[in-house]
Amino acid sequence: MISFSREFFSFPLIISLLLQTSAARGEAQSEDRNHAMEYAGSIAAGTLGNAVTGILALSPQGDTLVSLNPNTLLMPASNMKLVTTGLALDRLGSESVYETRIGYSGTIRDSVLTGDLYIIGGGDPLLGSDDSMAEALPVLFGDWTESLKAAGIRKIDGHIIGDDRYFSLAMPEEQTWQWDDCGTYYGAGACGLTFFENRQDFRVEAGSEEGAPVRIDEVFPVCPWMEFRYRCSTGEAGTGDRLYFYTSDLAPVGEMRGTYAIDRSPKILECSNKFPALTCAYYFMEWLRENGTGCTGGAADTGLFAPEGGIADRDSLTVIGSTSSPTLEEIAFLINHESNNVLAETVFLSIGKAVCGAGDYGTSRTAVRNLLQDMGVYHDDVVIRDGSGLSRHNLLSASFICSFLKAMEESAAFDDFIGSLPSPGSRGTMETVMTDYTGSLKDRIRLKSGSMSGVKCFSGYIFPDTSPDGTPAGKPAVFSILINNSTLSQYRMQKIIDRLIYLISAGTECGTGQGHQAP
Numbered sequence: 001m002i003s004f005s006r007e008f009f010s011f012p013l014i015i016s017l018l019l020q021t022s023a024a025r026g027e028a029q030s031e032d033r034n035h036a037m038e039y040a041g042s043i044a045a046g047t048l049g050n051a052v053t054g055i056l057a058l059s060p061q062g063d064t065l066v067s068l069n070p071n072t073l074l075m076p077a078s079n080m081k082l083v084t085t086g087l088a089l090d091r092l093g094s095e096s097v098y099e100t101r102i103g104y105s106g107t108i109r110d111s112v113l114t115g116d117l118y119i120i121g122g123g124d125p126l127l128g129s130d131d132s133m134a135e136a137l138p139v140l141f142g143d144w145t146e147s148l149k150a151a152g153i154r155k156i157d158g159h160i161i162g163d164d165r166y167f168s169l170a171m172p173e174e175q176t177w178q179w180d181d182c183g184t185y186y187g188a189g190a191c192g193l194t195f196f197e198n199r200q201d202f203r204v205e206a207g208s209e210e211g212a213p214v215r216i217d218e219v220f221p222v223c224p225w226m227e228f229r230y231r232c233s234t235g236e237a238g239t240g241d242r243l244y245f246y247t248s249d250l251a252p253v254g255e256m257r258g259t260y261a262i263d264r265s266p267k268i269l270e271c272s273n274k275f276p277a278l279t280c281a282y283y284f285m286e287w288l289r290e291n292g293t294g295c296t297g298g299a300a301d302t303g304l305f306a307p308e309g310g311i312a313d314r315d316s317l318t319v320i321g322s323t324s325s326p327t328l329e330e331i332a333f334l335i336n337h338e339s340n341n342v343l344a345e346t347v348f349l350s351i352g353k354a355v356c357g358a359g360d361y362g363t364s365r366t367a368v369r370n371l372l373q374d375m376g377v378y379h380d381d382v383v384i385r386d387g388s389g390l391s392r393h394n395l396l397s398a399s400f401i402c403s404f405l406k407a408m409e410e411s412a413a414f415d416d417f418i419g420s421l422p423s424p425g426s427r428g429t430m431e432t433v434m435t436d437y438t439g440s441l442k443d444r445i446r447l448k449s450g451s452m453s454g455v456k457c458f459s460g461y462i463f464p465d466t467s468p469d470g471t472p473a474g475k476p477a478v479f480s481i482l483i484n485n486s487t488l489s490q491y492r493m494q495k496i497i498d499r500l501i502y503l504i505s506a507g508t509e510c511g512t513g514q515g516h517q518a519p
Contacts, residue, residue, distance in 0.1 A: 071399050103320060114157045193280055198274075237262050277302065429451075447460025
């Protein structure tokens with residue numbers, strides 16, 4: 001193991017290392033393992049100022065390659081999704097799916113349902129999503145309509161109810177999330193009947209002069225039960241997008257605050273929809289109306305917009321049809337490539353429901369702890385609050401993450417787990433990672449990023465080689481790089497981490513004889 005101090009290299013020298021020319025790239029190809037690890041250590045210790053950094057890299061045999069504060073607890077940001085997806089694939093199975101059912105209460109006579117039609121949520125996080133992996137809304141609604149026709153329903157004398165009781169949540173968000181995150185698309189929270197990833201899109205456009213109101217229009221979904229307040233104005237040129245949307249499930253009210261710079265082009269602002277079950281019921285009601293099936297009672301849900309007559313017990317409903325989500329393997333791919341929080345929180349709650357019988361945050365945390373203990377990697381001091389990493393109360397160490405990654409190698413779901421992880425330069429959050437490095441190097445790496453204000457984290461696997469089809473091959477090294485409280489720009493931190501990952505990979509090539517260019 002190599003140890004080093006923060007004074008080992010001067011800052012100007014480190015910057016020169018990061019900006020090496022092509023002549024130095026050839027020299028980098030012949031670095032031996034120790035030399036590469038010294039570079040890695042000096043970069044980590046010398047360029048991040050007062051940031052708190054935890055780094056650990058282990059060889060395929062489990063030997064320590066680099067170690068800097070490996071046991072320091074730090075916010076992992078979206079590196080938490082490694083734990084969530086890994087445990088879910090291992091425990092729930094890659095082929096598991098979420099089922100959404102159509103059912104009713106009451107009676108059917110002469111093609112009229114006297115009672116309520118229920119969309120019975122089963123946790124499908126991609127229901128109504130615009131992602132290509134999800135079933136398109138016309139197809140989905142068409143399938144549900146066929147279920148009604150098969151049951152002999154041509155009119156509903158009652159309500160269409162979006163039933164989100166699959167999870168037992170008091171609120172859609174984990175309680176330690178920051179208030180200014182909860183109105184964003186990534187802070188929407190999970191529920192038993194997700195619709196359009198619990199997102200609502202607005203078109204925003206600057207006014208004609210500074211101080212003028214920002215022009216805002218609902219795009220999709222349109223939610224007529226909502227009261228929107230737009231207390232935002234056009235800002236000075238160069239000030240960017242400083243709009244924040246505030247809303248909760250306590251009332252059908254949303255307020256946009258802040259400024260939008262006069263020199264900004266119009267854009268789609270993705271915000272949070274706290275009433276997805278009602279939204280799903282409303283859009284299916286409109287679909288049925290357009291296709292000749294009326295509904296006298298309108299759309300409702302099982303919460304704030306429940307019918308006056310109450311709601312039926314889920315077990316008492318007559319089920320007449322169902323549709324299924326993509327597989328968990330496919331969902332995990334989206335989570336780790338797109339860093340999708342709604343999907344991650346749904347999977348986290350699903351672990352609690354499957355292992356401990358209830359889909360709430362407290363139960364899910366208990367389930368995750370028990371599964372980690374079964375794997376032999378649980379640390380008493382780690383703090384896990386959610387599945388996505390959005391909570392700043394999450395605290396993991398580089399040592400814990402590497403232990404988990406090593407343990408996943410023994411899981412029957414390991415190949416599926418690796419398949420869910422992106423390589424640098426691939427779609428989603430990795431598009432701008434290691435852009436200066438060769439494809440042969442990037443193909444050997446599978447990792448997850450995590451970013452917040454002042455936080456930059458990367459953890460994953462480095463394989464010694466690739467097979468003829470380009471997939472990673474051989475027993476991998478594991479690494480975790482956690483940076484907190486940094487005042488550097490995200491761009492600067494990314495360039496440092498890119499170089500660090502390269503140097504770790506140079507020390508784990510295991511005799512392949514393949515050099516890789518490095519800037």
